[in-house]
Amino acid sequence: MATVEFKGKTFTVDEDGFLENLDQWNTEWVDYVKDSEGIAELNDEHWKVINMLQDYYKKNGIAPMVRILSKVTGFKLKHIYELFPSGPGKGACKMAGLAKPTGCV
Amino acid sequence: MAERITDIGPPHFEKFLPPVIKENYGKWKYHEIPEPGVLRHVAENGAEIYSVRVASPRIMSTLQARDLCDIADKYCSGYLRFTSRHNFEFLVSDKSKLEPLKAELAKRGIPKGGTGHSITNIVHTQGWIHCHTPAIDASGVVKSVMDDLFGYFGSHKLPAQLRISLACCLNMCGAVHCSDIAILGIHRTPPKVNHERLRHLCEIPTTIAACPTGAIRPHPDKSIKSVVVNEERCMYCGNCYTMCPALPVFDSVKGGVALLVGGKVSNAKTPPMFSRLAVPYLPNNPPRWPEVVQAVRKIVTKYAEGANKWERVGEWVTRIGWEKFFEVCEIPFTFQHIDDYRWAYDTYRTSMHFKF
Numbered sequence: 001m002a003t004v005e006f007k008g009k010t011f012t013v014d015e016d017g018f019l020e021n022l023d024q025w026n027t028e029w030v031d032y033v034k035d036s037e038g039i040a041e042l043n044d045e046h047w048k049v050i051n052m053l054q055d056y057y058k059k060n061g062i063a064p065m066v067r068i069l070s071k072v073t074g075f076k077l078k079h080i081y082e083l084f085p086s087g088p089g090k091g092a093c094k095m096a097g098l099a100k101p102t103g104c105v
Numbered sequence: 106m107a108e109r110i111t112d113i114g115p116p117h118f119e120k121f122l123p124p125v126i127k128e129n130y131g132k133w134k135y136h137e138i139p140e141p142g143v144l145r146h147v148a149e150n151g152a153e154i155y156s157v158r159v160a161s162p163r164i165m166s167t168l169q170a171r172d173l174c175d176i177a178d179k180y181c182s183g184y185l186r187f188t189s190r191h192n193f194e195f196l197v198s199d200k201s202k203l204e205p206l207k208a209e210l211a212k213r214g215i216p217k218g219g220t221g222h223s224i225t226n227i228v229h230t231q232g233w234i235h236c237h238t239p240a241i242d243a244s245g246v247v248k249s250v251m252d253d254l255f256g257y258f259g260s261h262k263l264p265a266q267l268r269i270s271l272a273c274c275l276n277m278c279g280a281v282h283c284s285d286i287a288i289l290g291i292h293r294t295p296p297k298v299n300h301e302r303l304r305h306l307c308e309i310p311t312t313i314a315a316c317p318t319g320a321i322r323p324h325p326d327k328s329i330k331s332v333v334v335n336e337e338r339c340m341y342c343g344n345c346y347t348m349c350p351a352l353p354v355f356d357s358v359k360g361g362v363a364l365l366v367g368g369k370v371s372n373a374k375t376p377p378m379f380s381r382l383a384v385p386y387l388p389n390n391p392p393r394w395p396e397v398v399q400a401v402r403k404i405v406t407k408y409a410e411g412a413n414k415w416e417r418v419g420e421w422v423t424r425i426g427w428e429k430f431f432e433v434c435e436i437p438f439t440f441q442h443i444d445d446y447r448w449a450y451d452t453y454r455t456s457m458h459f460k461f
Contacts, residue, residue, distance in 0.1 A: 022305050038106060062308040085106060099306055102348050104276070 006032040016090075018100040025097030033095045038085040046083055046095075048073055053096040063089075063098050123184040125154045125198045141259050142217030143203075155197040156186075157206060160216045160226060160251075160258060163191040164234065164244055172213075180206040190226040190268075192219050218259030222266055224405070225258065227251060227288075228279045229271040238347055239273030240290030240360040246394050247271055250288070253398045254405060264412040264421075267405065268369070275342045280370070285418035286401055287365035287380045292341035294359045295320075295334050296352035304330040307349035315348040317446075362387040362397050366404060366430075367419030378419040383434070385441035400436075407433045428460055 001020055004011045009028045012020040017036060019025060030050065034042060052073050056064045066088055070077060077088075084091030089101040119127065129148035136146040144156045177185040177195055180202040186194045197203050210217055219225035227250065230236065232243030250269065257263060270284035274292075281287035303309075312332055313321045320338035324331040334345075334352075343354040364387070368380030383404065387396045404418075411433060412421040422430045431438045444452040 020305060061310050099308060102307070102311075102350065104347070 004032065014100065016094075016100060018094050019097050022097055022099065029097060030095050037091045037095065039083075039091075045075065045079075049075065049080065049083060049088075049092050050096045053092060053098060057096070057098050063093055063101065121184070121186075123154065123182065123196045123198050125152050126196070128152065138220050138261075141223060141261055142220055143207075144220060153200070155200065155203050156194040157197060157203070157210070157217055158188065158219045159193045159195070159210060160219065161187075161191055161193050162244070162248070163226070163229065176206070176209060176213075180209070188219075188226075190219070190228055192226050216255070216259055221261040222263045223257055223259070223261055224254050224263070224267045224269060227269045227271055228284070230273050230278045232273040232290075236273060238276065238343055238355075240275075240292050240343070240355065241273050241288075241362055241389050242391060243271055243273045245391055246288060246362070246397060249393045249395075249398050250401055253402055257405070263405075263409055265415050265417050267408070267418060269401070275344075276347070281365065281368075282379055283368040283370045283377065284380055285366065285368065286404055287368065288397060288401070289363045289365060290360065291363045291386070292343055292354050292356065292360050293386070294354065294356040295336045295339040295341060296343070296346055296354040298332060298334060299351040299353075300324070300329060300331040303332065303349065303351035306351045312345050312349040312352070315344045317342060317344065321345055357389065361389045362394070364397075364400055364404070367422045369417050369419050374415070375417075375420055375423075380419070382442055383430075384436055385439055404434055426460055 002013055002015075004013055007028045009024075009026060011024050011029060011032070014020050017033070019029065030042065034040075039046065049069070052069065053063065056062075056068070056072075064072070066077060069075075069080070069088055073080075075083070080088050080092065084095070089105070093101065122130070125148075129150065129152050132149045134147050134149050136144055138144055142158050144158070145153055146156070147153045173185065173193060174183075177183050181195050181197050184196040184198075186196065188194060195206060197206060207217070227247045229243040229247045230239070232239050232241065232245065234242075234244060251258070254269075257267070267286065268280070268284045269286045269288070270280040271288040272279050272281040273290040275289070277289070281289050309323060309330065309332060313323070315321075318338045318340055320335045321332050322335070324333055332352075341354065346352045346354045362384075363382060364384035365380035366383040368378050369375075370377050384400055387394075387400060390396055408418050408421055411425065412418070416424070425433075428438075443449075
């Protein structure tokens, strides 16, 4: 378990860079992750995806299926990849501070 | 993202075909197996190609792969292929190179075989080399079993082909559910719940839904965001650990091996069959797994003695009956053998036909 210091905030992360303690999420975290995820500047569309993921997670306790993410945000999978080059799981969920995707990925 | 190339797919297989195969693609007349490990395919125009099949450990270093490439360069104009059971085939177009190739393989100690009514390579998984959910190792068990059954690899002395597969957990990656003999890693202890970490690492609804017996439910104390496992209902499949890292299930002492028999995928003579439980538990005993090796050998020997020509293990067992199978293989029949999952009823005997 490693800790990261960024703009005065401390984050505990695992070896893949996902938050080990979900309570530590804040906007600085998004700012910190965006570089390693190949995102230069965050726009409204990025935030729309991040907010949707967080709302869904708070309400249902799980990350949404890709088709639900697409349907609710109105972004096709192709566009989600344009926003988050590593994809909805490794990119968007990591930034939104959701638990790391599991299973045979 | 600059200069990133994507979605180009694998290179077209035609690029790597020996000229003889390219010219006679779809125009083969017949094939024969002149000796174990060597196949001869003859085309309509009389052209022929020899494939020399050799064993491989599946997991290999680049140095080993380069060695095989060197051999292919020397005798096969650089052409070789891998089979669907991870054997290598050297494709010899020039018949005069066949004997020198065989001599070279013998000199290097690379065994040829795996054709016809033999025990060819064991389809297996990652085990303790790379996976995080295994109950047993893969490569170690495979090496031990193949060492013991090596005589069957380079010979055609069985009644029919005998496929052995291994999967290191119940996920059954590979072909264990449809192999003549299957080696399967099983757990025998319920997962241990890490209540502290669970909330951060896992999606609780997914974890609950992962359980085939409904043994997982939310923690009764609403202030604790975690799950509890009803150990009476748990059959230790480890599915929940796949979904949730806070539920480790591996136990080095209690985990072990189950053997299944009688599966097949081909439609020859009889329809494809699933393999069924033969030995419910054998201990995990690295590095040579003597109990597993011994049990597999026993089944192979009894099958080789008892089966008719062309009869696969599953067909042999169906013919003699399961009670006879347990008798000749000297495997004690236990309550674990009796199916108790959902559609179990169809596996019970609803007939007066049985042998004492």
